[in-house]
Amino acid sequence: MPDWKPPAPYRSHAPDEQPPLESPEYGSTRLRSPRQPLVALPQGLTELTGPVLGSDRVGPLDHDLTRQHDGEPQGERIEVFGRVLDGDGRPVRDTLVEVWQTNAAGRYLHAGDRHPAPLDPNFTGAGRAMTDSEGRYRFVTIKPGAYPWRNHHNAWRPAHIHFSLFGHAFTQRLVTQMYFPNDPLFDQDPIFNSVRDPAARQRLVAAFDLGATTPEWSLAYRFDIVLRGRDATPMEDEA
Amino acid sequence: MTTPSQTVGPFFALGLPWADGPFAVAEDFPGAFWLRGVVLDGAGEPVPDALIEIWQADPAGRFDHPDDPRGPVATAGFRGFARCPTDTDGRYAIRTVRPGPVPGPDGHLQAPHIDVSVLARGLLDRLVTRVYFPDEAANADDPVLATVDAVRRQTLIAKETDDGIAFDITMQGDHETVFFTF
Ligand SMILES: [Fe+3]
Numbered sequence: 001m002p003d004w005k006p007p008a009p010y011r012s013h014a015p016d017e018q019p020p021l022e023s024p025e026y027g028s029t030r031l032r033s034p035r036q037p038l039v040a041l042p043q044g045l046t047e048l049t050g051p052v053l054g055s056d057r058v059g060p061l062d063h064d065l066t067r068q069h070d071g072e073p074q075g076e077r078i079e080v081f082g083r084v085l086d087g088d089g090r091p092v093r094d095t096l097v098e099v100w101q102t103n104a105a106g107r108y109l110h111a112g113d114r115h116p117a118p119l120d121p122n123f124t125g126a127g128r129a130m131t132d133s134e135g136r137y138r139f140v141t142i143k144p145g146a147y148p149w150r151n152h153h154n155a156w157r158p159a160h161i162h163f164s165l166f167g168h169a170f171t172q173r174l175v176t177q178m179y180f181p182n183d184p185l186f187d188q189d190p191i192f193n194s195v196r197d198p199a200a201r202q203r204l205v206a207a208f209d210l211g212a213t214t215p216e217w218s219l220a221y222r223f224d225i226v227l228r229g230r231d232a233t234p235m236e237d238e239a
Numbered sequence: 240m241t242t243p244s245q246t247v248g249p250f251f252a253l254g255l256p257w258a259d260g261p262f263a264v265a266e267d268f269p270g271a272f273w274l275r276g277v278v279l280d281g282a283g284e285p286v287p288d289a290l291i292e293i294w295q296a297d298p299a300g301r302f303d304h305p306d307d308p309r310g311p312v313a314t315a316g317f318r319g320f321a322r323c324p325t326d327t328d329g330r331y332a333i334r335t336v337r338p339g340p341v342p343g344p345d346g347h348l349q350a351p352h353i354d355v356s357v358l359a360r361g362l363l364d365r366l367v368t369r370v371y372f373p374d375e376a377a378n379a380d381d382p383v384l385a386t387v388d389a390v391r392r393q394t395l396i397a398k399e400t401d402d403g404i405a406f407d408i409t410m411q412g413d414h415e416t417v418f419f420t421f
Contacts, residue, residue: 004309017243018364027361033362035412036415040386040420040421044344100254112288162250226241
């Protein structure tokens with residue numbers, strides 16, 4: 001045996017907290033979800049470590065999606081901010097947060113997006129930020145639009161911002177979507193509703209925060225993100 | 240109490256790929272090779288909108304990470320992380336190097352392996368799998384491979400190619416790749 005203690009593993013998700021891979025109402029899962037049961041992988045050092053991706057990748061304006069072009073994008077200017085925490089409420093510091101979204105009209109700057117809504121020459125829709133020593137991040141952007149897709153008759157995605165996080169370990173990797181409160185499209189969206197536990201689903205919805213708005217400038221939404229927490233480090237005398 | 244996962248969707252190319260993304264090691268890193276593969280769906284069709292990410296140890300089995308209890312080790316030209324979107328034929332290619340053996344949860348060594356995340360439209364959460372190496376004697380004693388049914392185990396072992404190794408990923412069906420949860 002080595003003369004060091006293995007680090008503590010990260011805790012599993014609660015039941016129904018994660019969407020099932022096979023969610024037939026979301027059509028694309030039908031051919032893309034495994035049919036065999038997932039195999040339990042004990043967390044060794046490969047899973048308990050992860051890429052330290054960082055500040056050298058994030059430019060000074062990467063967090064401000066409204067200032068990446070000569071002019072200002074169309075749309076409702078918003079700040080999206082929050083904290084990245086682990087399941088025990090501890091801040092996840094100095095970790096990379098990546099976002100991408102549609103413009104205000106609901107159109108992605110992507111060749112595959114055929115929604116006949118206008119592109120905005122002043123909006124790309126991609127951003128990057130690092131969390132600070134308290135796990136805080138902040139983006140300035142415009143509110144994305146809803147967009148149609150072909151999953152079912154007259155299907156529309158609620159407005160959302162895609163988020164990608166690494167945390168501090170391979171085990172903590174998370175790709176998710178942030179939604180806006182009281183969206184009338186929630187009920188018919190199979191991606192949002194793939195999260196079966198209503199309380200867990202609500203954790204995908206940002207909170208409007210009037211106190212954080214900038215007067216005569218922008219509205220503000222708070223979106224805290226919780227990555228998996230880890231068990232306490234085993235004590236020396238534990239077998 | 241965690242934030243649930245949601246699909247990466249079809250338009251992640253707007254935000255996630257990096258110019259140097261496919262390089263887990265510098266191009267001329269000693270022993271560097273190409274890890275290539277195709278991603279297939281349950282109908283056997285290539286998946287042109289997946290993102291493959293890898294994470295692995297350096298050739299000595301070390302991680303440049305504060306939670307490595309042996310102490311972090313930074314190897315010049317080695318990142319250990321790479322990400323590559325699949326092309327229109329469902330193919331990805333990552334420049335990397337063979338990792339050393341790595342301690343498992345009990346400290347015992349596992350055979351050299353590369354952890355893989357698969358993200359795609361139609362995947363509400365990432366899929367996790369592992370690449371093991373062909374002609375690796377340590378595979379026979381690897382505690383993770385031992386937990387996998389002997390027939391399906393073959394889906395975790397890469398094949399040798401002209402310029403490295405090939406690791407195809409089948410998301411569903413007869414030759415479905417073994418996927419893990421933790
Ligand atoms: Fe989207």
